[in-house]
Amino acid sequence: xxxxxxxxxxxxxxxxxxxxxxxxxxxxxxxxxxxxxxxxxxxxxxxxxxxxxxxxxxxxxxxxxxxxxxxxxxxxxxxxxxxxxxxxxxxxxxxxxxxxxxxxxxxxxxxxxxxxxxxxxxxxxxxxxxxxxxxxxxxxxxxxxxxxxxxxxxxxxxxxxxxxxxxxxxxxxxxxxxxxxxxxxxxxxxxxxxxxxxxxxxxxxxxxxxxxxxxxxxxxxxxxxxxxxxxxxxxxxxxxxxxxxxxxxxxxxxxxxxxxxxxxxxxxxxxxxxxxxxxxxxxxxxxxxxxxxxxxxxxxxxxxxxxxxxxxxxxxxxxxxxxxxxxxxxxxxxxxxxxxxxxxxxxxxxxxxxxxxxxxxxxxxxxxxxxxxxxxxxxxxxxxxxxxxxxxxxxxxxxxxxxxxxxxxxxxxxxxxxxxxxxxxxxxxxxxxxxxxxxxxxxxxxxxxxxxxxxxxxxxxxxxxxxxxxxxxxxxxxxxxxxxxxxxxxxxxxxxxxxxxxxxxxxxxxxxxxxxxxxxxxxxxxxxxxxxxxxxxxxxxxxxxxxxxxxxxxxxxxxxxxxxxxxxxxxxxxxxxxxxxxxxxxxxxxxxxxxxxxxxxxxxxxxxxxxxxxxxxxxxxxxxxxxxxxxxxxxxxxxxxxxxxxxxxxxxxxxxxxxxxxxxxxxxxxxxxx
Numbered sequence: 008x009x010x011x012x013x014x015x016x017x018x019x020x021x022x023x024x025x026x027x028x029x030x031x032x033x034x035x036x037x038x039x040x041x042x043x044x045x046x047x048x049x050x051x052x053x054x055x056x057x058x059x060x061x062x063x064x065x066x067x068x069x070x071x072x073x074x075x076x077x078x079x080x081x082x083x084x085x086x087x088x089x090x091x092x093x094x095x096x097x098x099x100x101x102x103x104x105x106x107x108x109x110x111x112x113x114x115x116x117x118x119x120x121x122x123x124x125x126x127x128x129x130x131x132x133x134x135x136x137x138x139x140x141x142x143x144x145x146x147x148x149x150x151x152x153x154x155x156x157x158x159x160x161x162x163x164x165x166x167x168x169x170x171x172x173x174x175x176x177x178x179x180x181x182x183x184x185x186x187x188x189x190x191x192x193x194x195x196x197x198x199x200x201x202x203x204x205x206x207x208x209x210x211x212x213x214x215x216x217x218x219x220x221x222x223x224x225x226x227x228x229x230x231x232x233x234x235x236x237x238x239x240x241x242x243x244x245x246x247x248x249x250x251x252x253x254x255x256x257x258x259x260x261x262x263x264x265x266x267x268x269x270x271x272x273x274x275x276x277x278x279x280x281x282x283x284x285x286x287x288x289x290x291x292x293x294x295x296x297x298x299x300x301x302x303x304x305x306x307x308x309x310x311x312x313x314x315x316x317x318x319x320x321x322x323x324x325x326x327x328x329x330x331x332x333x334x335x336x337x338x339x340x341x342x343x344x345x346x347x348x349x350x351x352x353x354x355x356x357x358x359x360x361x362x363x364x365x366x367x368x369x370x371x372x373x374x375x376x377x378x379x380x381x382x383x384x385x386x387x388x389x390x391x392x393x394x395x396x397x398x399x400x401x402x403x404x405x406x407x408x409x410x411x412x413x414x415x416x417x418x419x420x421x422x423x424x425x426x427x428x429x430x431x432x433x434x435x436x437x438x439x440x441x442x443x444x445x446x447x448x449x450x451x452x453x454x455x456x457x458x459x460x461x462x463x464x465x466x467x468x469x470x471x472x473x474x475x476x477x478x479x480x481x482x483x484x485x486x487x488x489x490x491x492x493x494x495x496x497x498x499x500x501x502x503x504x505x506x507x508x509x510x511x512x513x514x515x516x517x518x519x520x521x522x523x524x525x526x527x528x529x530x531x532x533x534x535x536x537x538x539x540x541x542x543x544x545x546x547x548x549x550x551x552x553x554x555x556x557x558x559x560x561x562x563x564x565x566x567x568x569x570x571x572x573x574x575x576x577x578x579x580x581x582x583x584x585x586x587x588x589x590x591x592x593x594x595x596x597x598x599x600x601x602x603x604x605x606x607x608x609x610x611x612x613x614x615x616x617x618x619x620x621x622x623x624x625x626x627x628x629x630x631x632x633x634x635x636x637x638x639x640x641x642x643x644x645x646x647x648x649x650x651x652x653x654x655x656x657x658x659x660x661x662x663x664x665x666x667x668x669x670x671x672x673x674x675x676x677x678x679x680x681x
Contacts, residue, residue, distance in 0.1 A: 008083050008084070008085050008657070009083070009084060009085070010078070010081040010082055010083055010084070011081070011082030011083075011084060012080070012081050012082050013081060015077065015080050015081040015082075016077065016078070016081050018077045018080070019074060019077050019078075021073060021077070022070055022073055022074060025066060025069045025070060025073070026066070026070070029062065029066045061675060061679050064671075064675055065672055065675050065676060068668045068669070068671045068672035068675065069668075069672055071664070071668040072664075072665045072666075072668035072669045072672065073665075075661045075662075075664040075665040075668065076661070076662070076665040078661050079658045079659075079661035079662045079665060080658075082656065082658050083656070083657045083658060083661060084656045084657060085657070095135055095136055095137070095188075095189070095190040095191075096132055096133075096136040096137075096190055096191045096192075096193060097136075097137055097139075097152065097185040097186075097188045097189075097190045097191065097192050098128070098129070098132060098136055098137070098138045098139070098185070098193055098194075098195070099138075099139045099141070099181035099182070099184070099185045099192070099193070099194040099195070099215075100125050100128060100129070100138060100139070100140050100141070100158075100162075100181075100194075100195045100197070101141045101142070101174075101177045101178070101181060101194075101195070101196045101197065101198070102118075102121050102122060102125050102140065102141070102142050102162065102165055102197050103118075103121060103142075103143065103196075103197060103198035103199060104118055104121075104142045104143055104144070104165050104166065104167055104168050105143050105167070105168065105170075105171050105201075105204075105614050106167055106168075106169070106314075106316045106610065106614045107199055107201055107614050107617055108121060108167065108198075108199060108222075109167055109314075110199070110224035110225070110314075110617070111224055111225065112222065112223065112224040112225065113640070115641075117199055117222045117223075117224055118165070118167060120222055120641060121197045121198070121222055122162050122163070122165055123641050123645075124197055124220055124222075124641075124644055124648075125140070125162045125195075125197060126159055126162055127644065127645045127648050127649070128195055128648065129155055129158050129159055129162070130155075130159070130649075131648060131649050132155065133155075134154070134155050136155065136190075137152040137153065137154060137188065138152065138153055138154070138155065138158035139151065139152050139153070139181055139184050139185055140153070140158050140161040140162060141177055141180060141181055142165055142168065143168050143170045143171055143172055143177075144168050144170050145170065145172060145180070148161070149161065150180070150184065151184070152184065152185070152188060168589075169316075169540040169541065169589065169590070169591065169610045169611060170540065170541040170611070171204065171541060171611040171613050171614055172204070172541075173204045173205075173206045174196060174198065174200075174204050174205060174206060174207050175206040175207055175208060177196070178194070178196065178207055178208070178217070181194055182194065182212075182214075182215050185215070186214060186215070191216070192214060192215045192216065193215075193216045193217075193218065194215050194216070194217045194218065195217075195218045195220060196217065196218070196219050196220065197220045197222065198219075198220075198221070198222065199221070199222050199223060199224065199619050200219070200221050200619050200620045200625060201613075201614070201616065201617065201618065201619050202616065202618050202619065202620060203613045203614075203616050204613065205620060207629060207633070209628065209629055209631075209632055210632060211631075211632050212632065216634070217632075217633045217634070218633065218634045218635075218636055219625060219629060219633045219634070219635045219636065220636045221619075221620075221622050221625055221635070221636075221638060222638070223619055223621070223622070223638065228256075228257075228258035228259075228260055228262070228311075228314075229256075229257045229258055229311065229314040229317070229615060229617055230254065230255070230256050230257070230258070230262050230265055230283065230309055230311040230318075231254070231255055231257060231309075231311075231317035231318070231612060231615035232252060232253070232254055232307050232308075232309055232317065232318065232319070232320040233252075233253040233254065233255050233288070233320075233612050233615070234252065234253050234320070234537070234612075235250055235251065235252040235253070235307060235320055235322055235536070235537065236250075236251050236252075236536070237249065237250055237251070237324075237536070238250075238251060238448075240444070240525070240528050241327075241528045242295070242297055242303075242324060242326050243297065243326070243352070243353065244297050244298065244299065244300060244326060244328070244353075245296070245297070245298070246296075246297075247294045247295075247296060248294070248295040248296070248297060249292055249293075249294060249295075250269075250292065250293045250294075250295050250305070250322075251290055251291070251292055252290070252291055252292075252293065252307055252320065253288060253289070253290050254267070254281060254283065254288065254289055254290075254291065254309060255283075255287070255288035255289075255615070256283035256284065256285060256286060256287050256288070257286070257615050257616050257617060257618070258285060258286075258617075259285045259286070260285055261282070261283065261284050261285055262281075262282065262283040262311075263282050264280040264281075264282060265280060265281050265282075265283070265309055265310055265311060266279075266280050266309065266310040267279060267280065267281055267291070267307070267308070267309050267310075268307075268308050268309075269293050269295075269305065269306070269307055269308070270305070270306040270308065271295060271303065271304070271305050271306075272303060272304055272305075273304075278291070278293055281309075293307070297326050299326075300326050300327060300328035301325065301326060302323060302324070302325050302326075302595075302602065302604075302605045303323065303324055303325070303326060304321075304322075304323050304593045304605070304607075305321075305322040305323070305324075306319055306320070306321050306322070306593075307319070307320040307322070308320075314615075314617065316591075316610050316614070317610055317612060317614070317615045319591065319609075320537065320609055321537065321591055321592055321593050321607040321608065321609055322536045322537050322607050323536060323537075323593050323605040323606065323607040324534070324536045325534070325604075325605070327353075327373075328353070329353045329354060329355050330351065330353060330354045330355070330373050330374075330527045330528070331354075331355050331357070331371055331372045331373055331374075332348055332354060332355070332356050332357070332372060332373065332374045332375075332376065332523075332527055333356075333357045333358075333359060333368070333369070333372040333374070333375045333376070334348070334356065334357070334358045334359070334376045334378050335358075335359050335360075335361055335364060335375065335376070335377050335378060335380065336358065336359075336360065336361065336378040336379065336380075337360070337361050337378075337379065337380065337381060337406065338360060338361075340358045340378055341378050341379070341505050341506070341513060343505075343507070343513035343514055343519075344376065344378060344505060344513055345358070347513065347516065347519055347520050347523060348523065350520065351520070351523070351524050351527070354524075354527070357372070361380065361387075364387060366386075366387075366390045369390060369391075369393075369394040369399060370394060370397050370398075370399065370549065372394075372399055373399060373400065373527045373528070374399065374400050374401075374402060374523070374526050374527040375391070375394065375399060375400070375401050375402070376401075376402045376404070376523070377401065377402065377403045377404060377405075378404055378505060379404050379405070379406040379407070379504050379505050379506055380403070380404070380405060380406055380409065381405070381406035381407075381408050381409040381410060382409065382410045382413045383413045383414060383416070383417045384413070385416070388413075388416060388417040388420055389420075391417070391421075392420055392421060392493070395421070395493040395494060395496050395497075395498060396493065396494040396496070396577065396579065397549050397579070398496060398549060399496060400496050400497050400498070400499065400526050400527070401496075401497075401498050401499065402499040402501070402523070402526055403417075403498065403499065403500050403501065404501050404503075404504055404505040405426075405466055405501075405502075405504060406504055407429070407464065407504045407506065407509055409429070409466075411426045411427075411428070411429075414426045414466070418468065418471065418500070419471065421471075421473075421491060421493050421498050422471045422472045422473030422491060422493065423468070423470075423471040423473065423475065423491045423498060423500060424468050424469040424470045424471030424472075424475075425468065425469050425471075426466055426467070426468050427466075427467045427468060427469060428466070428467050429464060429465070429466050429467075430464065430465060430466075430467060431463060431464045432462075432463070432464065432465065433461070433462075433463050434461065434462060434465070434481050434482070434483075435459060435460070435461035435462075435481075435482075436459040436460045436461065436479045436480065436481060436487045437459070437480065437481060437482040438479070438480045439453060439457075439459065439478070439479055439518075440476070440477060440478050440479070440480070441453060443476055443478055443490065444525060445478050445490070445499075445521075445522055445525045445526060446478065446521065446522070446525070449521045449525070457517070458515060458517065458518075459479070459515075459518065460479065460487060460510060460511055460512040460515055460518060461510070461511055462487065462502075462503040462509060462510045462511075462512075463508070463509050463510070464503060464504070464509050465481075465485070465487070465502040465503045466502050466503070467485065467502075468500070468502065471491065473491050473492060473493070474491070474492060475489050475490070475491050476489065476490045476491075477489050478490055478499075479518075485502065486500075486502060487501065487502055487503065488500070488501050488502075488522075489502075494579075497526075499526055536607065537607045537608075537609055538606060538607060538608050538609070539608070539609055539610075539611050539612075540588050540589070540591065540608050540609065540610055540611060541585075541611055542611070544583065544584040544585040544588060545581060545582070545583050545584070545585070546581070546582045546584065546596075546604070546606065547576075547579045547580070547581055547582075548579065548580045548581075548582060548596070548603060548604060549579065549580070549603075557598055557599065558570055558573070558598075559571065559573050559580065559582055559596055559597070559598050559603070560596070560597045560598070561582075561584065561587050561594055561595070561596060562594065562595045562597060563590075563592055563593075563594055563595075564592060564593060565592075569587045571583060571584050571586070571587045572585075572586065582596065584606070584608075588608045590608075591608055591609045591610050592607070592608065593605060593606075593607050594606050594607070594608065622635065622637065622638060636648075
């Protein structure tokens with residue numbers, strides 16, 4: 008037998024009080040004179056013996072009553088054999104603090120109920136046990152074992168978070184930590200058990216005893232703006248830019264006339280209303296008119312209650328005032344190429360001779376075109392590889408008398424393989440890849456009579472180590488135009504020279520003009536107009552002439568100014584925002600008070616689906632390998648869990664014993680006459 012509050016046994020010292028009273032109790036007698044005391048002496052001896060026996064029995068009853076009362080307050084119990092296996096418990100507790108836990112049950116938020124249950128669990132163990140408390144935040148301070156008092160402090164500090172992990176991730180994180188230490192290994196998962204995060208391993212675990220503690224609220228209605236995207240890969244000033252967005256009703260009731268609005272650069276504009284059946288999703292369109300170049304902040308919003316964390320969707324994107332394209336030629340640029348480039352909207356074309364290349368200007372161009380280059384020097388090759396990593400695309404047209412070795416050296420450096428030979432052959436392109444970005448959504452339909460490029464000569468090249476995608480392909484599967492990814496950008500390689508005597512590509516505007524336009528637009532296509540908190544939190548930026556002492560700042564619209572983790576990798580600066588972003592919104596990245604970028608973060612839409620597994624469903628699916636604790640109100644749970652945790656409790660029996668001995672004492676004093 009053990010005691011929940013063993014320190015209370017110190018009160019057993021009070022047993023000395025009735026003993027002392029019994030030993031030192033003296034009764035004052037009155038003298039009475041008799042002529043003969045023989046008969047009185049006989050009566051006295053008999054009475055004295057009976058009195059001593061009575062007093063002894065009363066003393067025993069009092070001592071027993073007092074001892075049982077003290078032990079009752081010390082909470083006696085007997086542990087089960089499993090509990091006695093180890094002296095120390097290594098306890099893991101997961102508290103779901105996602106936004107869905109803000110829902111109410113009996114007018115109390117689920118997160119508050121979860122924290123109270125976690126406190127009850129911790130307090131039911133002893134001071135010798137150790138605890139790991141984990142939430143969706145996965146912060147470093149949670150990744151360790153702590154003592155009872157610190158564990159309760161961690162529970163008290165829990166706040167709702169935008170981060171969301173699956174229950175299996177939480178389970179595995181706790182399991183790997185508590186198993187590092189010897190002892191019993193109980194684990195408690197307290198959650199509303201949303202379907203979107205339920206992926207627990209439904210397998211027996213002989214090392215960890217796991218308990219599922221479900222908390223469920225009244226089913227709330229919820230409408231969310233799930234995602235948004237532009238129809239066009241680039242946005243233009245003064246033109247309608249079509250923004251598509253998806254809205255979904257996650258509730259089991261229809262939604263009527265929910266108001267939608269768009270806020271662009273702090274100016275709000277209503278978009279109308281929308282009706283959604285239960286579980287229905289719709290795609291709608293908003294026209295975004297841009298009146299200036301630079302970074303644009305857009306916010307889509309829908310009116311919904313009571314779940315509101317997913318009613319706003321934040322977007323940000325950069326609009327270039329113009330596209331800058333550089334043409335590098337051996338001497339004079341191809342006239343057809345220059346004419347095609349100059350016909351593109353908002354495009355500025357620059358030309359440099361191969362003998363007078365200004366390497367320092369490369370970073371300002373969205374696209375660099377190598378126009379029939381016969382020799383690529385090592386210096387030019389290195390600069391092209393560098394600028395590919397900084398956000399510029401490169402299009403290579405090799406010259407008809409190109410040095411195979413110099414072409415191969417550059418191609419190998421870019422991961423595009425090596426050149427084998429140049430062959431003279433009349434051949435026409437047979438297929439166009441409309442799934443790749445260059446020609447995606449350019450044509451409503453590719454007809455059989457579309458004129459595709461033809462050539463009188465081409466270079467044969469082995470494929471390299473990096474993934475290569477064919478855009479225009481000959482009938483023999485040799486690529487006429489292919490794309491090789493280099494860092495965040497692309498190297499486009501045409502197998503034929505651009506000169507008219509070798510290829511008619513430059514004289515085919517149906518193919519050539521959209522091709523070079525999309526290649527120029529492709530510069531920043533990896534930039535995301537929206538990101539998710541807890542994901543997509545690592546961003547790569549150009550150096551912007553940054554020295555090791557220059558610090559990039561992250562600023563919110565509310566005025567918060569943070570310094571995120573940042574490090575330099577070659578010509579790029581990697582910024583880690585995982586510890587900086589806690590709230591949805593548009594954020595500015597600045598260096599020396601200059602804006603170098605913007606990012607938009609939104610809450611994870613996993614939490615938008617409020618559907619949960621009912622208690623009977625949890626038991627059916629996981630009951631064989633997890634102990635599912637039935638739902639109770641807070642007071643009932645506290646009493647039930649403490650009784651369960653402490654084994655078989657006997658305090659009520661001890662109270663009963665106390666009352667019994669007090670009754671015996673009363674009976675002895677009342678009915679035993681001396």
